[in-house]
Amino acid sequence: MKFTMPKKIMGILIMALAIVAVIPTMASAHCDTMDGPVILDTKRAIEENNSSYILKWVLPEDEQEIKDAFELNMKVRVLGPDAQKLADDYLYNRLVRVHRAGEGAPFTGVKPEGTPMEEAIIAADKSIEAGNLSAFEGLIDEERMHGLEERFEKILATKDFDVNDVEAGREYVEAYVQFTHYAEGDQHEEGNANEHAEAVDHASEGQSDEQASAEESEVTHEKESVEVEKSSIWIPWSLAGLFLLTTVVAHFRRHKH
Template identity: 50%
Template sequence: MTSNWMSSRWVQLLFVMAAFGLERAVARMFGSDLWPGAGAEAGLLLLWFSAHCDTMDGPVVLLARQALEEKNVNLVLPWVRPEDEEQIRHTFEHAQAVRGLGPQARTLADRHFLETLVRVHRAGEGAPYSGLKPAGLDLGPAVPAADRALQSGSAKALTRLLADAVTAGVQSRFEAALQKKTFEPNDVAAGRRYVEAYIAYVHYVEKVWEAASVTASPSQCGGQHRSVAAPGGHHH
């Protein structure tokens, strides 16, 4: 009986190892195609948010580790869509069953659960997944400031940071367009320089306004689940 028990346990461990390897291979091969994210025009803000949730010190992974230790999958279920809940519950239960086999099994089971959870979370947002990123990545100033605001209970520093960045961005593009606005009608090269500056200026303003006017759906990491409050747009 002991032999059969050991055999079944090792079958579980081998299954986790195989599933983990397969999942990593699929992510490398198809991650960016299976779950296409927002377009390049979404800018650095989307990149910061996307990175935030697939890092080892991001909110999803930290909660996942806590859930594994406390044996409470409910801690991470808010981060996935209702239709994905069954998959996460199944992966969580399997991880809990394998963790007791020993340190190596525990590490593999935990990693498999983390990979699955983050992949499913990002797929639910229409964001690509290319594996878990190491802790300590430079996310820029905005996302850490957003987290600090929630921790402190005040958004003053965050709104000041954003307002200063937007003001500087608008002012620099405005001045560049204004300086090139006056040119001789027959100077086509000068006219093109103005058009280039004008488009950069207006598109920047448009994107800032769209971001400020977005009504977000339950999407934590910058996916495409959003709608713009006011219709219309400035196209060139």
């Protein structure tokens, strides 16, 4: 017999996702898009009912959280088409949020299919598929090609892993993230930032202790502000998760009796 989700439960589930929707969005790496590798692996995990496809995208300490979210998703999906879509969207957002947090990056929502991606990212994925770096011809400076080749070698050495070997999968993900970030220019920008920091250090050698102390306090304050901003992102997600979890538990209890 086909089950139709009660309107009241649907309303609460929609409210939970509505909380998620109010989080501001902005452009970021393609791991947070519907066309990206994280979501593609999530779809494969759901299709084969195997969470190992997605556990490699999170840190070991976050593994249980994603396992629980995946099990909840598989239970809710059987309630009907509407429940299936809501459950899948919730899992997508939950996984990407945890993955981004593991990289030390803020989560700003999962971007829709067709979201424009940088040429370097497209070239990176094509290179992995083809097994060579021809897609980067004319796209990357010659001086950075050696660094790209080194990271690509690690990709080739780790990509053929057993899907159920999560640790091996994490090695590949680490290589993949380093490769794509370098392709985007993150490593180059980091180097420039370090050079800038060294220049500032040399320039401030002649400053008084009071000036140095004041600057150190200002930097500390800025870091604390960033941490507060990052932590505030978790609040709406916690509320959304609470709404969804209590709704599902209440639903199963009613049907149990």
